[in-house]
Amino acid sequence: MRQPRIAVILDENTSTGGTRYEAAKGYFRGVRDAGGLPFGIPYLPEVVNSVLNEFDGLVSVGGRFAYPDDWYIAGEVSKAPPSERFDVERAIVEGYLERDKPVLGICAGMQMLACLNGCRLSCDLRLSFPAADEHDKRDHLHAVEIVPESRLARIIGKHRIRVNTFHREAIAQLSPAVVVSARADDGIVEAIEVASSSFAIGLQWHQELFADTVHPGNAVFRGLVEAARL
Template identity: 50%
Template sequence: MTKPHIAVLMDENTSSGGNQYAMGKGYFTSIVRAGGLPFGVPYEVQILADVIAFSDGLLCPGGRFAYADTCYAGDLTSNSPPSGRVAIEKALIEGFLSLDKPVLGICAGMQLLGCLNGAKMTPDLLTTERGAMPHDEAGRMHPVSISAGSKLSQIVGASQIDVNTFHREALVSVTDNIVVSARAPDGIIEAIELPGHKFAVGVQWHPEKLTNDASNIALFDEFVRACRCF
């Protein structure tokens, strides 16, 4: 059986002045383990149409960068560095969704998937979200409650799982065309999905770092399966 070709948008090392890509290996190894054929996508506008046509699915990874001001709630703005990633990621997500090709957003990738569908963000959840617990601590794990009947619930087969947490920003509101499929104990949105699409799922945590966890293995398995069925 032909392996599905999965586009993995490269992240940018914004601390280096924007002249280097930077990616954790786990994104690629998780796709390979699930039976997919991943390849990195650079920020080159002229190749995007070919990437969308050639690929069977898209993975958008984590990262730290400033989104457009319109992505933030109220008059909030980001203090993170700007990145050429945002325009490229927007074009890729819109292109893949227009063909109903599977999209998996992780951390920052989830946030932009939400914002492109009307969600709003905070640039610093500890500052703006009353009662929020720390979410940006290496080695920290916390539970998330999975919404019954959601695609994520079907994938992980549980009402609660433990996840890692590496983010300061977070979605704080969504529109009716977004399903919130997981929340942290403090109410922070931890996963979303777009109903009406074969597979359009975003998770705030990093499943590519939880390589021995059955629930997160299942997430990559289902993503690659959806790409194979395209």
């Protein structure tokens, strides 16, 4: 059986000048262990058509870079640096959604999926949601409640799991095009699905960091690869 080819948008070192591509190995191991063949994708406009036409699925990874001002709720703008990643990734994600090819968005990748479908972000969730827990806390785990009957629930097979948390931004306004499939106990959106797509799932947590462990969330990589076989 042919192994699906999965494009993995690379991250970069925005905190030290954006001079290098970076990507956690867990993205590639997660796809590989699920039966796919992962390939890192640079921020070159010339590669967009090849990624759209020659790959079967997409992982949009985490990262720290600015989104347009109008992707945020009124009065807020991104505190992150700009990146050439944005235009390339946007073109690829939009192309995959138009072709109904499977997309898995993680952290920033989830926010890209959300905003391309009408949602809006808060640049600092603690300002917008004062009662929220701390979500930008390395080496911390918290529970998420997965919505029954959601695609994510069917893939993972559980309604409550523990995940990591490394995000300062969060979805603050939802659109009808997006379905929430998981929330933290404080109400922060932790996973979404694009209602019109066969497989377009976003996770706010970093599932790739669990790739070398036995964790129920790793099933999303299998779900992506299985969708890419269709």
